[in-house]
Every structure is written in structure tokens, then in C-alpha cells.
Amino acid sequence: MRSIRAAAIGAVTLSLALGASACGGGSPTGGGSDDSPESLTYWASNQGAGVEVDKKVLQPELDKFEKQTGIKVKLEVVPWPDLLNRILTAATSGQGPDVLNIGNTWSASLQATGALLPWDAANFAKIGGKDRFVAAALGSTGVPGKDPAAVPLYSLAYALYYNKQIFADAGIAGPPATWDELVADGKKIQAKGKQVLGAEGANVSENIHHVFVFAKQHGADFFTAEGKPDFANPVAVAAVEQYVDLMAKDKVIPPGNAEYAQNQSVSDFAKGRTAMLLWQTASANLKSQGMNEDAYGVAPVPVRSGTPGGGTQVDSMVAGINLAVFKDTHNLDGATQFVKFMTGDEEQKILNKAYSSIPPVKSAQSDPAFTTRDNAVLKNTLVTSAAPLPQVAAESQFETTVGTAVKELFADAAAGRAVTADAVKAKLLKAQQQMPAK
Template sequence: MRSIRAAATGAVTLSLVLAATACGGGSSTEGGSNDSPKTLTYWASNQGASVAVDKKVLQPELDKFERQTGIEVKLEVVPWTDLLNRILTATTSGQGPDVMNIGNSWSASLQATGALLPWDAKNFSRIGGRDRFLESALASTGVRGKDPAAVPLYSMAYALYYNKKIFADAGITKPPATWDELVADGKKIRAKGTAALGAEGSNLAENIHHVFVFAKQHGADFYTADGKPDFTDPKVVDAVKQYVDLMAKHKVIPTGDAEYAQNQSVSDFAKGKQAMLLWQSASANLASQGMSEDAYGVAPVPVQSGAPGSGTQVNSMVAGINIAVFRNTRNLDGATKFVKFMTSDAEQKVLNKAYSAIPPVKSAQSDAAFRTPSNTVLLNTLATSAAALPQVASESQFETAVGTAVKELFADAAAGRAVTTGSVEAKLEKAQQQMPAA
């Protein structure tokens, strides 16, 4: 579920810029055209272990919506490996679904195409109001200061998952709260013959998610305040080097993980081959691989020093899925009703339970299912110490360019080549040169 989504996010190319210029954005339908008032098409992202699992989860809910409204929803679950290209094709051709799921980090880039319905105050009022949603989730719905391009549907956050038995065998009594502690614990674990920390070194978006957090912890960002790429800021360079040094210098991440891109580190962790995992809402993924929830603990992602706190110690990007409406839908009223249904308290509880996610609708979070020890860590992270990835039109190209730079640095580390401040800066300079002109 996780790494497939992340890989797709990292695959965005400059075709998005072409989409921005090619899409006319059906303004004639924005006022409420309803040529097909009794049908909707919905592209759902593949959240479960398979497309079949998603259909099993979603179809009963869509049937419920049809009973309530008389509107039939034609469902297509689109794998993450295909979803972005399908969306890009739809934005350029104008032939897309009425409603679709998007990775929330795509929001600003897809917003730039003009193909998505803006969620202004009037549209938000139709689904119960903007203030129903977590502010951190809303921060990943488009460029700050503009009406959101989508509405939060499922929220997720990164956490540190650790194997209780491996920790106990190494004499470690609590999870690390800082990176220095993680390195020290990792060395104790390695001395016992087990790999310490898993990573997906060839997964571009996983790389981005982690180095973004490190940059925030260093007091930096990859963009200036006016939205220009600033990949070679010395604090950014230090942040990227610190992450790669978990393999290159400290040997906490195994060199073989430099080639991982599709859930291999999760599999290794589930099988007891690695002691720790930095992952996004991993419980369902681990359960699907046969790991008992009693076998692992969940803690906040480490920070530089101290403990995560409100706005000061970012330890996760704001992860999750948004739901969007195409501006040229022929059933605007139905599409809005569907978004209202999917973000209702009742449906938020059903769907986020099914996908081991956190409801971005605050009033749905009171359910006991979201108050387990592991989910409490995720809830607290989203509420106090998560930050949205840069909400700029070039965000997708940023994921590709910088994610590739980190992938290459991991490859250097795995091959025994030196990873230095200079080599990191050179990779980031190359990545910045690949960004489109403003």
C-alpha cells in the first residue's frame, strides 16, 4: 500500500507543466451543469493490499450512497503505478472521472493545471465547512493563499516502528527519541548480528519524505519564501548528508537497502531481519505480512534533540490522500454530495478503519479505533509535529529531482564511495538545475 503510492508520487515529470498550459478547465460547468444527474464516475486510489480488497471495502459504501441519493457511482480502483499518468491524461484531454483520489503531495501541482474544482468557502459549506478538517491536512491541499484543490480524505503520518524482542535482546529498554540515540541503539543491535534500520533507498518519494523532515529539523526548507528552489542551502545539504550518513557513516541502514524501492524494508522488518522502520501508518501493511501487533512498538520519529513539539520539532511530512472533483464534471451537484458523503463522520470512521489511516475530519477521531497506542502516536504527530511538503507548482518535479539525488547518494554509500558535503552539494545542485523555470 505505502511504497507503491510513494513510488508513483516520485514518478511525476515535466508533463505536468505541459498539462498546466494545455488544460482549459471547464468553467462552463463550474456553475453546476448536471447532464448526468444520476451517475458519477470515481477513480479510487489503491489503498488496500490489492484492487480486489479496495473494491470489497468501497462498493458497500458506494451502494449506501446510491440508496441515500439515487446516484450510482461507477468505481474504478486505479493502481498507484498508473494513477498519476491517468490523471495527467485527463487534465489535458478533459476526459476524466467526476471525482478522484490524489496523493496529497500532488495537490499544488495538479492545482496548477486548472483542471480541479477549487474548494472555496461556498463549496466547503456544501460539505459541512472547512473547520471540520485537521489544519495540517488542509495544508496539503494546494498553494497557501489559494482555495484548496482537493479535500482531505485519509490522513497518515510517519512513525518509528521497532521490534520489541530485538530491542530487548540488545538491552535497549526504550525507543530512541533523537538521531544520536538511534545511531547508538543501531550499533548495539548490529553487534548482535541484526540489521538496525530499514530504508527504501531507490524510492524517490520515500527519500523526499525523509530528507524533507531532516531539513525541517535543521531549520531549513528546499524552497525560499517566494517559492524558488533552494536545494543547496547549507542547512539542506547538512540535512541530506545526515540522512544518507545513516548508511554511509554509521552503517545503521544496510547497504543492500540502497536498492530497495517496493516495500522490501517493510518485509524485512515484518520478518525480523531489521529492528527499526521509519514508515507511514504501517500497521495494516505489517499485518498483511503476518506480523503481530504485539511484536512491535510505535514511537515518534526521532528529532535532533529533545522531543517533538508543536511546530518546533517536525518529525513527519503530512501524509495522506485527498479527494478532488474535476471542474468539467457533468454532475457537479452529485460530485459535491459524494465528497460530503465520503467525508461524513460515519464514512470517515468506516474507511479510515479499513485502511489503518487517521480521519482528517476531527469529529471522527473520537472513535476508539483511532485511540490505540500506535494510532495515538500518529494522531499526536499530525496535530503537533507534522509539516506539509512544499505546496508549489513544481513540487512533483522536486520529488523526482531531489529523490533521484538521494538515491544516487545511497548508491555511492553502498558502493563504498565517499559521501561528503561536497558530493551532496553537487548532487543537489544538479537537481536544482533540472527544475523548470518559474
């Protein structure tokens, strides 16, 4: 087994203790377990409607890589609720893959463990150079000023997806640009017997992505300029309260969504049960569930006032998937070849088309597939009105603690318990107390 230096343990212990759905140790068939130059183990994140969808997308490409290089890639698609804890466990135990996907928001936290290969100039040169990648995507690969902990693989942004027929039946001409408009439209939609907005209240990652955007729209930050947690400041409290109030007060998110964990809100939207969905690059997911792209429209996520997407108001986090290599892999050459393959122009076009994401490799963006209606909205959002989550070492713990606090607040709202500013503050203070001491 590969050994990860002990310094990693302190950085990740808290996240392991707090993870809502930890999976125990990493894969016992990790890349370091066979010491074979003819094989690699790859943990891919669940990008499609389900794990089997991802296998169907990825396996032909892995077979192509094997044909080109003679290196067999052993694939495991890891669901999002499990992925972070699987990675953290692998970082401390040495039982993990050679190559893995990470959410780009985790880059700084995983970089702090020392377990991932730094992408210095020499390593970037092996895959064609750093300047092949879009600057915004590189901005979420680790702490500024340090060699990145990963390279960009897929770029994503949030958008508002809306059912055209439900809107027409309710007499609504177009998508809402502000939250007040969304709530007002919701009343018209409910009058026609339909649910309004899907959410995943038990999905910790989704929770943190949305409350981060609400916080930016309120002008709040969850960390001070020095990188210290400041979760319960009045403006952040107001932002979290506004998001949870979409269920608790405004009644546009169904109470049952408090228990939704992964992809259930997408399924509801695809089946016409809800009129709207806030999601990262949902088109491929919706198509896989039988929804025709003509049945829905795509618009920027609403803001508090004004028009979203104009460069002055944040309506998405800079979302995306990065590709990382465990530093102590016993097949570094093969792992580097695999990263080069996955970030090559041909594969970038194939994979990002399959997932309706945006290639972070500049030269791959010229393909007409990335100028479609949906991708035009997403690319504009990434360029004009998206912000990266905090690139601090404690970011993954922030996601876990605050995301869990929001999960508990949604549970309170669904049960009819009051979600007041004091209740929100208490949850955020508890989350802050669970963060590691600096």
C-alpha cells in the same frame, strides 16, 4: 472526453518528462467518457499492503453509495509510483476520472494546472461546510489564500515502528529519541544478526518525505521565501547527506534497500527481518501482513537532539490523502455527492479505521478507535511536531527531481561509491536545474 484548458500543459510538462514510472495516458474509461449521471470513475490511491487490499476495503463502501444514490462508482486503485504521472497526464489529455485521490503534498501543483474543481464556500456548503475539517489538514489543500483544490480524506503522520523482541534480545530498553541513539542501537542489533532500519531508496515519494524532515531538523528549506528553488544550500546538503549516510556511513539501512520501491520495507519489518521502520501510519499494513500489534511499539521519529514531539522539532511532514474532482466532469452533481459521502462521519470512521489513519473530519475523531496507542502517537505528532511540505506550484516537480536525486545517491551508497557533501550538492544542483523557470 472532457477538455482541460491548455494553460495546464506548461505547468505539468516537466513532471511528465521526469517521472520515473509514467503510465502513459489516463484511463480511457474516465468519468467524462460516458456522460452518464448513473456512474462515476474513481481513482483511489494504494493505502493498504496492496491494490487488492484496497479493493476489499473500498468496494463495499462504493456499493453502499450506489444503493443510496443509484450512482455506480467504477474503481481503480492506482499504485503510488504511478499516481502522480497518471493524474498529470489526465489533466492535459482529458482522459481521467471524475473523482480521485491525491497526495496532499501535490495540492498546490495540481491546483496550478486549473484542472481540479476549486472548493469555494458554495462547494463546501454542499458537503457540510469547511469548518467540519481539521485546520492542519486544510493547510495542505492548496496555496494559502486560494480556494482549496481538494478536501481532506485521510490524515497521516510518520512514526518509528520497532520490533519489541529484537530490541529485548539486543538489550535495548526503549526506542531511540535521536539519530545518534538509533545508530548506537543499530550496532547492538547487528551484533545479534538482525538488520536495523528499513527504507525504500527507490521510492521517490518516501525519499522526499524523509529528506524534508531532515532538512527541517537542520533548519533548512528547499525554497526561498519567494518560492524559488534553493535545493543546494549548505544546510539542505547536510540534511540530505545525513539521511543517505544512514546507509552510506552508519550502515543501519541495508544496501539492498536502495532498490526497494513500495511496501518492501514494511514487509521486511512485518516478517521480523528488520528491527525498525519509518512509515506513515503503518498499523493496518502490518496487520494485513500478519504482524500482531503486540509485537511492535510505536514512537515519534527521532530528531537530531532532545525529545521529539514537543512542538519545537519537526519529526514528520503533515501527511494525508485529499479527495479531488476534475472540474470538467460531466457528472458534477454525482461527484459532489460522492465527496459528501466519503467525508461523512460514518464513512470517515469506517475508512480511517481500515487504514489506521486519522479522520480529518473533527466529529469523526471522537470514535474510540482513534485514541489507540498508535493513533495517540500520530495525532500528537500532527498537532505538535509536523510541518507541511512547501505549498508552491512547483511542489510536484520538487518531489520528482529531489526524490530522484536521493534515489541516485542511495544507489551510489549501495554500490560502495562515496557519498560526499560535494556529491550530494551536485545531485541537488542537477535537480534544481530541472525545475521549471518562474
